[in-house]
Amino acid sequence: MTRDIAVVAFARTDHRATCEDTSEVEMLMPVLHEVLARTGLRTADIGFTCSGSSDYLAGRAFSFTMALDGVGAWPPISESHVEMDGAWALYEAWTKLLSGDADTALVYSYGKSTPGSVRDVLTRQLDPYYVAPLWPDSVALAALQAQALIDAGDTDEAALAAVGARSRADADSRVPQGSSPGDYVVRPLRTGDCPPVGDGAAAVILAAGDRARALCERPAWIRGIDHRIEAHALGVRDLTDSPSTRLAAEKAGAFERPVDTAELHAPFSAQEVVLRKALRLGDGVRVNPSGGALAANPVMAAGLARIGEAAARIHRGESGRALAHATSGPCLQQNLVAVLEGDPR
Amino acid sequence: MPEVLKAPLVLEFPFTRSLGPVQSAFLTGLRERVVLGVRATDGRVLVPPVEYDPVTADEIRDLVEVAPTGTVTTWAWNPAPRGGQPLTAPFAWVLVRLDGADTALLHALAAPGPDAVHTGMRVRVRWAGERTGAITDIACFEPYDGEPARAGDHSGAFDDLVTGIVAPARLDYTYSPGRAQSAYLHSLAERRTVGERCPVCRKVYVPPRGACPTCGVATAEQVEVGPRGTVTTFCIVNIKAKNLDIEVPYVYAHIALDGAGLALHGRIGGIPYDQVRMGLRVEPVWTDGARYPDHYRPTGEPDADYDTYKELL
Ligand SMILES: [Zn+2]
Numbered sequence: 001m002t003r004d005i006a007v008v009a010f011a012r013t014d015h016r017a018t019c020e021d022t023s024e025v026e027m028l029m030p031v032l033h034e035v036l037a038r039t040g041l042r043t044a045d046i047g048f049t050c051s052g053s054s055d056y057l058a059g060r061a062f063s064f065t066m067a068l069d070g071v072g073a074w075p076p077i078s079e080s081h082v083e084m085d086g087a088w089a090l091y092e093a094w095t096k097l098l099s100g101d102a103d104t105a106l107v108y109s110y111g112k113s114t115p116g117s118v119r120d121v122l123t124r125q126l127d128p129y130y131v132a133p134l135w136p137d138s139v140a141l142a143a144l145q146a147q148a149l150i151d152a153g154d155t156d157e158a159a160l161a162a163v164g165a166r167s168r169a170d171a172d173s174r175v176p177q178g179s180s181p182g183d184y185v186v187r188p189l190r191t192g193d194c195p196p197v198g199d200g201a202a203a204v205i206l207a208a209g210d211r212a213r214a215l216c217e218r219p220a221w222i223r224g225i226d227h228r229i230e231a232h233a234l235g236v237r238d239l240t241d242s243p244s245t246r247l248a249a250e251k252a253g254a255f256e257r258p259v260d261t262a263e264l265h266a267p268f269s270a271q272e273v274v275l276r277k278a279l280r281l282g283d284g285v286r287v288n289p290s291g292g293a294l295a296a297n298p299v300m301a302a303g304l305a306r307i308g309e310a311a312a313r314i315h316r317g318e319s320g321r322a323l324a325h326a327t328s329g330p331c332l333q334q335n336l337v338a339v340l341e342g343d344p345r
Numbered sequence: 346m347p348e349v350l351k352a353p354l355v356l357e358f359p360f361t362r363s364l365g366p367v368q369s370a371f372l373t374g375l376r377e378r379v380v381l382g383v384r385a386t387d388g389r390v391l392v393p394p395v396e397y398d399p400v401t402a403d404e405i406r407d408l409v410e411v412a413p414t415g416t417v418t419t420w421a422w423n424p425a426p427r428g429g430q431p432l433t434a435p436f437a438w439v440l441v442r443l444d445g446a447d448t449a450l451l452h453a454l455a456a457p458g459p460d461a462v463h464t465g466m467r468v469r470v471r472w473a474g475e476r477t478g479a480i481t482d483i484a485c486f487e488p489y490d491g492e493p494a495r496a497g498d499h500s501g502a503f504d505d506l507v508t509g510i511v512a513p514a515r516l517d518y519t520y521s522p523g524r525a526q527s528a529y530l531h532s533l534a535e536r537r538t539v540g541e542r543c544p545v546c547r548k549v550y551v552p553p554r555g556a557c558p559t560c561g562v563a564t565a566e567q568v569e570v571g572p573r574g575t576v577t578t579f580c581i582v583n584i585k586a587k588n589l590d591i592e593v594p595y596v597y598a599h600i601a602l603d604g605a606g607l608a609l610h611g612r613i614g615g616i617p618y619d620q621v622r623m624g625l626r627v628e629p630v631w632t633d634g635a636r637y638p639d640h641y642r643p644t645g646e647p648d649a650d651y652d653t654y655k656e657l658l
Contacts, residue, residue: 021349023523026555029563043561059354059518069554072561115354116518120427128360128512129368130393130480131451135429140438143421144451151419151464186438187422187459231399235440235449236391239419 005097006212006219007340009038010308010315012202015171015296019199020114024053024063028110029070031203035106039205039215043072046205047102049079050093052086052109053300056121067110078102085109086202086304087265087326087336091225093206103211110201111300118197118299125329127232139194139268141234141330143186146270148239150188155273157181157188163269164192164294171291193269193294200298202305220311220322220340224252227336234331242278245325245335249279252337254323259339261286261313261322263306267293271332275325279337289313303327307338314342350527354520360512367396369508370408370501375482378472379499382409382446392446393480408501411445412494413470415486418442418449422459429515431485437462441486444493453485461488469494478507525555528567534636538629540605542566548606571602574641575649576625577658578608581618596621600641601657608657615642624648 011034013019019027036042049071053064064081073079078101082089086109093105113121119137126132149155161181182191205215212219228244228251230237249255262285266272272287281287288294290309293302303326310322321341328334364372367383371394374381383394384407391399398405421438423430430436431453439462440449455471456462469489476482522530525541529552532539541553541564548557549568557564579598585591596618599608613621614630626646629638 020521021524023521023526023555026523026525026563029556029561032561056516059356059516059520066554069556069558070561072557072559074559115520116516120429121516124514124516128362129364129372129510132514133429133480133510133512134431134452135427136438136451137427140421140423144419144438144440147421147464148419184422184424187424189421233391233393233395233399233448234451235393235418235442236399 003098003100003208004212004221005094005206005208006216006221007204007307007311008207008212008216008219009035009205010203010312011035011038012301012305012308013200013298015291019112024058024067024110024112025070027112027199028067028108028201031201032070032106032108035203035205041104041205041215043077046104046106047078048093048096048105049077050081050089050096050105050107052082052084052089052304053111054083056124057111057113057116057118057299059116071106071108085300085302085326085328087307088227088328090204090206090304090307091227091336094222094225097206097208103208105206106203107206107304108201108203109301109304111298112199113197113299114199138330139186139189142194142268142270143189144234145239145274145331146188146193146268149270149273152240154240154277155270160188160193160269160273161190163272167288167292167294170289171295189268189270195267195293195297196295198296198298200296200301202298202301202308204304204308204311216315218315218317218342218345220314220342223339223341224254225336225338226251227334229334232333237331239331240274242274242332242335245275245278245332245337248335248337249323252339254279254337254339257321259285259321259323261289261310261319263290263292263310263322263324264288265293265303265306265326267297267302269294271327274332279323279325303336307340310338310340314340317342317345347528347531349521349524350530351519351521354518355515356518357515360514361509362512363509364507365396367394367406367408369506370503372478372480372482372510373503373505373507374499374501375480376476376478376507377503378413379497380411380413380443380470381499381501382411383407384409389447390445391448392443393450409445410496410499411443412496413443414489414494415441415443415446415468417454417462417464417466417468419464420454420462422462431481436485439468439486441468445496452483455485455487479510523555525553525564529553530636536631537569538571538602539567540570542568549604550607551602551605551609568604570604571629573626573628573644574600574602574605575654576613576621576623576627577601577654578623579613579621594618598641600627601654606657611638612640613642614640622648624651624654
């Protein structure tokens with residue numbers, strides 16, 4: 001690696017944002033303005049812009065083009081989009097900065113789940129020949145993984161409920177509290193094990209080298225990022241493990257030194273159990289101090305928010321070395337791991 | 346603030362998909378009550394079969410018949426089946442490793458309740474009465490406490506292969522255009538065209554989308570524009586669109602309404618198509634009950650000077 005690149009600013013919509021009365025760009029603009037204000041940058045100062053979102057959430061083709069209005073895309077800017085969680089947009093921006101093509105990048109992502117039924121919408125990402133015709137929804141697939149973990153003795157329903165309760169307690173006090181595990185949605189998962197359906201957006205600014213130092217008092221240096229994928233057929237995989245997460249973490253350098261913080265993108269409680277195991281996280285690691293996706297799950301932005309939350313903890317001096325993880329697809333099919341560090345203080 | 350509009354939005358698409366040799370054999374087999382797997386490079390039998398080895402990515406084609414009986418490797422009780430799912434009564438989602446297979450198939454298990462389901466339980470295929478060569482030819486699995494069924498030795502060769510599937514999809518949404526476009530549509534209903542002015546560059550956007558794409562800031566100040574405007578550019582449409590009750594050729598134009606900072610689209614009528622020109626002054630024509638102008642027609646004014654609209658092209 002020839003250049004040091006850091007996350008220098010992060011913003012996200014409020015956990016309880018109810019965005020059903022706003023368009024995507026109206027929902028997105030406040031977080032874009034917030035990261036720009038934090039760095040003092042203007043749109044014209046940004047070298048590269050990359051976003052993540054999904055047309056299936058909006059129910060419209062090329063829906064991301066409308067959101068571009070919010071970044072000041074005219075006169076033409078250097079811009080790209082991934083039809084994925086914004087964590088993967090950040091990966092693209094990171095490579096762009098590594099290549100020296102830009103010194104700063106704006107990365108944002110957003111998702112409005114509320115116009116459709118996100119459980120049904122997500123079935124459209126499944127194998128269209130053998131799986132999608134059965135319409136197994138996202139909770140059903142996560143529940144199969146949870147039962148596999150319970151059968152393997154890795155967790156039980158009480159431990160899963162505790163994951164959900166801790167996540168919501170760690171989130172903003174504005175989030176509705178309650179440790180009640182709730183009713184079964186798809187057994188063994190109860191409402192408390194499942195992510196809330198919500199709308200939201202996240203934005204991050206990346207900068208290289210001295211630009212990062214100038215823009216942020218304590219930049220969160222990206223020491224490595226990697227992402228890996230597993231076989232798409234669920235029946236081929238060991239659902240109690242996540243070898244792709246482990247491999248991504250290894251390639252990102254996560255195991256070279258211990259981390260103190262881990263922001264894990266685990267929309268379902270059982271997935272946190274899988275990830276802790278795959279990443280060999282001990283009890284000394286603070287997992288999801290932000291509350292994670294169990295407290296707020298704007299689809300397509302929740303993964304970017306994990307990187308942003310980990311970085312913000314470094315900015316605030318609460319972490320020296322943090323791991324951030326993002327996932328996509330059913331039962332942790334694709335996984336991205338980033339390792340972030342602050343300068344010694 | 347006027348009410349934000351909402352409307353149902355349905356996305357429906359019958360996806361026609363062709364099958365490769367392995368998927369074709371597997372789905373044809375289901376139609377004939379034969380379950381086929383494929384042997385992977387490491388010797389494992391994968392059911393459902395895939396065309397490329399999940400470990401080595403080698404092409405694999407060695408089809409193997411497996412039994413219609415098997416073992417549940419994990420399950421999840423679904424108390425409230427959703428549209429499109431295999432059973433309408435509460436059921437268990439299951440991954441089933443069929444006898445003779447090394448991997449598991451996702452499907453539904455009919456059972457009286459969650460207490461009747463456990464990992465390791467024995468199940469068998471319940472075939473659909475009418476089979477077409479699709480994963481739904483397996484209606485579901487059902488509990489089974491007999492001996493493992495003996496797999497035949499079908500080679501995977503069929504006379505009448507299924508070569509494609511139609512995968513229907515339907516998703517229901519409630520679409521909302523947001524604050525800015527709702528306000529625009531509300532005003533259109535009163536036959537007024539209202540844009541929004543950017544607080545930074547002062548440009549008036551019609552229709553407004555809530556943000557200035559140049560400045561990247563929210564637009565809020567509402568400004569009524571038009572009703573008259575100028576044709577900035579146009580094209581002549583010679584092909585009739587499906588379900589469109591307009592004679593061809595007709596003219597589709599960019600129209601800069603007076604006071605607007607950019608042009609919107611509209612059809613030009615009331616003038617022969619070959620007489621439409623840049624600079625032509627036009628006004629909207631409303632039809633009874635319509636929520637937007639049907640078309641724009643010439644006002645009879647002299648043409649606008651090029652300099653007055655060249656920035657809006
Ligand atoms: Zn402007």
